[in-house]
Amino acid sequence: MSQNKQRLSWLEMLKVNQRAYLLFYKRYPRMILSRFALIIWKALTPYVGIYFSALIIEELAGAKNPGRIRFLVLLTLFLIAAGSLVTALLEKWKNVQSAGMWLKIKKILSEKLFETDYVNLNETKNMELYSAICQNHNSAGWGLYRTLEDCEALCQTVIVILGGASLTLSLFTSQVPESAGKYTILNNPLFVILIALIMLAVTCISPVLAGKAGRYLTSLADIHNLGNRMFSYYGHLGYDTKKAADMRIYRQDKICEKYNLNKESTFGSRGVFARYQKGPVGFYLAGASAVSGIFTGIAYVFVCLKAWAGAFGLGAVTRYVASITRVYGGISTLITTMEDMRSNAAFLNMVFEFLDIPDHMYQGSLTVEKRNDRKYEVEFRNVSFQYPGSQEYALKDVNIKFEIGKKLAVVGMNGSGKTTFIKLLCRLYDPTEGEILLNGIDIRKYNYREYMTIFSVVFQDFKLFSLPLGENVAARTNYDRELVTEALEKAGFKQRLAKMPHGLSTCLYKEYTESGVSISGGEAQKIAIARALYKNAPFIILDEPTASLDPVAEAEIYEKFAEIVGDRTAIYISHRLSSCKFCDKIAVFHHGTIVQTGTHQSLLTDQTGIYHTLWQAQAQYYT
Ligand SMILES: Nc1ncnc2c1ncn2[C@@H]1O[C@H](COP(=O)(O)OP(=O)(O)OP(=O)(O)O)[C@@H](O)[C@H]1O
Structure with missing residues (x-):
């Protein structure tokens, strides 16, 4: 099962994810539609709040027209309420269509198991492959399910980035008045590009660190699977009534305990997962979240400086901070998702290796004569x-x-x-x-x-x-x-x-x-x-x-x-x-x-x- 560790190229990653996605779409088109409708909707709706709250703050800080403020508040509340209602309806549709997700995936695999040539079931490697696919799914949703989540995250992220970028663009282009003195450096295109590049670099560091942590965990998939299998075996022995008599006569529960509850075992407090969490995984994850704080700091400083220098009003501050943070989150998620899709591609390959096991029994096409006299020689x-x-x-x-x-x-x-x-x-x-x-x-x-x-x-x-x-x-x-x-x-x-x-x-x-x-x-x-x-x-x-x-x-x-x-x-x-x-x-x-x-x-x-x-x-x- 070393296949878990194979890392595919980006092109192979795209191909195998596309195949998995189309497989879902062919079998469960309504589920895919419902899920997509929801994520597109969810990606777009926050901008309504961001846009209108900025208008309200602008009005409060500027003309302070009570009629207009009332109108804007009511309109914002109405749009948010209507948006939430539509979200709830779409959620419901998605939940109904996605009910029994594991069964849906299991069905794809079971059909192969039921239909494949009997001889294929005798091949240990095929059964190991099937078992690894199930374990991968159970441990972290690796395989078909992960594709669904990743493709949706990708789609949602692209919308978030585009939406956020369109609201953020004027942050970089808006000009500080000449009267702002030394702050006019904020108008210098080179300075603006430098700030944008720093922001982009910081944006990319966080998911790269998170991706490194993720890769450590992915590399443990085989150990995780073995640990799970041992847990399923030893952990459920007490429940297996067929073994209960022997267990009592020979006190075999003690040996099982040794395998199952050992601190050094896979999931034990001194096991490999705990060691990784204390060591590199913990380090990278902490780094990723620290970098995210740095980005927010830079964004606030830049936006506030421009507002202070008079490039835009107070209302725009909230809009820019909110939208640039969304762009940051979007790019981070995009990189993490692509990384995740690449890791998952190796698990998907295992799924398709299983589904593609060749079957030879179905090549014949002649009809077996239906004989009432049962004369079959x-x-x-x-x-x-x-x-x-x-x-x-x-x-x-x-x-x-x-x-x-x-x-x-x-x-x-x-x-x-x-x-x-x-x-x-x-x-x-x-x-x-x-x-x-x-x-x-x-x-x-x-x-x-x-x-x-x-x-x-x-x-x-x-x-x-x-x-x-x-x-x-x-x-x-x-x-x-x-x-x-x-x-x-x-x-x-x-x-x-x-x-x-x-x-x-x-x-x-x-x-x-x-x-x-x-x-x-x-x-x-x-x-x-x-x-x-x-x-x-x-x-x-x-x-x-x-x-x-x-x-x-x-x-x-x-x-x-x-x-x-x-x-x-x-x-x-x-x-x-x-x-x-x-x-x-x-x-x-x-x-x-x-x-x-x-x-x-x-x-x-x-x-x-x-x-x-x-x-x-x-x-x-x-x-
Ligand atoms: N799945 C298998 N893979 C490899 N060898 C097998 C497999 N099944 C049976 N054999 C071997 O094929 C030979 C014939 O086995 P088979 O089961 O046909 O014998 P049998 O006459 O029915 O025996 P019995 O009377 O014990 O039921 C045996 O040597 C057996 O070890």
Whole structure:
């Protein structure tokens, strides 16, 4: 994650910020409009007060016409009140449009996570990148959010500078009368330029110092992220009920305390942040604010001297001091913002590196034929596969054709390639060599989303969510309650369903609701099977579907297997060979290759075969 420290050129900085801004605009145009309307309005309105209060003071110090003073005061009050009202309305619009900002940003990232090729999620560097992006955002809004703030600050600042400069210009051009004696030096163009340059120099020093302090903090982003991650891990252990028992037995809380509450740790009182604040960061920030005081001093002296010498009246003093201070603030902010945008550009680059991770699964465009007869023929032709980054073949030269509507059992020792075979069939990965054909066409040529619709899979490590039972089964919020109930009953969940306090609306697990129910591993497996049945896809794949079931539930599933599967083509992975007897064909995997195929009886006749060895190993405990 050293990318946090990369510093981009100004041009690269502009490009990447522009891309980020357009990304927001494309997705949330109204939010961008509302935010811009507000900042433009806020940048302009203070000048109303500055301008009219100067007129009032001018009148008080000059003609003192009560009618005119009354008129000016009322007009100023009215304009300020109307301006505040418009500001409030614009604020409201902006707040409504910007609600859930983190969710909006998270959505951009999550969509990539959900859509990206499955293989990309296996790459540690991609996951580290995602984690760093989230950490950067959480620590100081670095990344997409910062772009919004910076671009808006830039726009606001430009308006402030232009507005302030137009009111300030006459400060430098107004002439002191000849009668002012030595003060006429204030009319000398060289003197005026010198003062303007000193002011400009002082203006620039403050943000440069602040920028230096900022750069120190940016350089700590990686340490900050690691500190945050450690804090999130160790700091929340007490809250993690799954670890609570072990923590108590071994008093692991003491070690965690050491990592989390250590004074030397990242955020501790002797940690790196504290040291920087005491040292260079504190020094630069103090310097920046001191310089700002110097500027105000110079501005006051110059403006007052000119007024004293008779270049303008009292009213103009307040106007000039206010406007020149605004110009000063504007230029300071401009420099700080540009610096900030440059620092943020490295974080934005990480966001785009993540969003630009190439996806290959979506290149196919052929429609998967919708067949009512469910006659989908699948063939593995010379398929070999290596996991990304692995030198070993998880599958080697696999050839097999599925018979439509039949039940295929896949068996083999641990690590022989059974699950990998399923993952390739479902296009979670593409073969390294060879091809998989659906109705004679390479599956890579099909539209990916459509292809995925023809499979229902219960993976070994399936996951259910802390959502209502019905939504878990249907995998959507709008579902057919009758069909969900039917699927649950087929999966052997009927009796448990009857005990669910709110039926299908009962929430699984207790994370988010008191009324949620805890379920056992076996019950979870039945729900996962029901989810596969509800999808009603032409292929049903069950990877160790009864591993967590009690013997009665397991027997029930086997008895009803034909009914459960119906006319679908079924693939069934199991280590319990006795349960494969009812399959039409068994494929035996060994070291990533199919070494035997046949029925249970035919395979047993080959006494030198792997199947026989596996069968014997298991059978001895049951005889
Ligand atoms: N994501 C992965 N990255 C790298 N190698 C992997 C990955 N997943 C599995 N493998 C390796 O691929 C080989 C086949 O694994 P696979 O999960 O297909 O075996 P399996 O037959 O399903 O095993 P089991 O019976 O234990 O479930 C194993 O050597 C495994 O270590």
